[in-house]
Amino acid sequence: MTSKKDVYFVIGGSGFVGRHIVEQLLRRGDNVSVFDIVQRYHDVPFYSGDISDQEQVSTALRRSGATCIIHTASPPAGLSDPALYWKVNVDGTKAVIAAAVQNNVRKLVFTSSAGVVFNGASLTNVDERLSPPERPMDAYNESKQKAEEAVIAANGKDGLLTVALRPAGIFGPGDRQVMAGLYKVYEDGKTHYQIGDNNNLFDWTYVENVAHAHLLAADKLDHSPPAPLFSTLEKTPLEAPP
Numbered sequence: 001m002t003s004k005k006d007v008y009f010v011i012g013g014s015g016f017v018g019r020h021i022v023e024q025l026l027r028r029g030d031n032v033s034v035f036d037i038v039q040r041y042h043d044v045p046f047y048s049g050d051i052s053d054q055e056q057v058s059t060a061l062r063r064s065g066a067t068c069i070i071h072t073a074s075p076p077a078g079l080s081d082p083a084l085y086w087k088v089n090v091d092g093t094k095a096v097i098a099a100a101v102q103n104n105v106r107k108l109v110f111t112s113s114a115g116v117v118f119n120g121a122s123l124t125n126v127d128e129r130l131s132p133p134e135r136p137m138d139a140y141n142e143s144k145q146k147a148e149e150a151v152i153a154a155n156g157k158d159g160l161l162t163v164a165l166r167p168a169g170i171f172g173p174g175d176r177q178v179m180a181g182l183y184k185v186y187e188d189g190k191t192h193y194q195i196g197d198n199n200n201l202f203d204w205t206y207v208e209n210v211a212h213a214h215l216l217a218a219d220k221l222d223h224s225p226p227a228p229l230f231s232t233l234e235k236t237p238l239e240a241p242p
């Protein structure tokens, strides 16, 4: 069931996943605006800004009248710039939370990543109870994990309800990373390299399903009680298989 006419504010709404979220919200008749450092589409109100600047987020939120934020913004994975990841994903997400509280926003859905729990070993039949490894895979995943932690810690405080989703690899129309990366491997003539014994598995989700999950998560936040993620996790930690 859809919440009573939330006003949506999609941070990173010019991006791959963000754009699909915007389109799905428009299809079901919702009021939506976009906040991003780049404008790629012109069919919804657009606010230009950087999430690491709380004032910019706050001003845009006030103008948009948003009641629900869907925060998908992040620099792409794979950059060798830990400071950028920290600035945007950790400080930026904290700025989004503070701006949300400042503007009485009720709901925040955050796009985290399955990478936050990846430790280099196979993960089979795991769920949200799996804790992040002691040593994160890289700066991107560390920053996503810290951001997720801040989002979950904000749940139920100052009138804000929050949830974080951990998609794995995402494919589909509008992707600028995965297919471009695969094609570059082909162009560079590196297709004869193989990592592992050809039995490696990786989880992929179609982008429309990832976008739909964000809408469902936003709607579900209206139905209390919200999932007690970390309290459950502390009581019944799920072991990764050896």
Ligand code: NAD
Pocket: 011, 012, 013, 014, 015, 016, 017, 018, 035, 036, 037, 038, 049, 050, 051, 052, 071, 072, 073, 074, 075, 076, 088, 092, 111, 112, 113, 114, 144, 166, 167, 168, 169, 170, 171, 176, 177
């Ligand atoms: P994307 O690069 O297509 O979109 C990200 C958007 O965020 C871009 O439009 C970008 O301009 C914007 N952005 C970046 N820095 C910003 C800032 N400082 N302030 C405001 N906007 C900013 O990426 P995507 O593939 O759509 O990924 C969306 C989210 O999903 C990210 O949080 C990413 O970590 C997560 N994720 C992606 C994948 C994947 O396979 N693509 C997998 C797991 C998780």
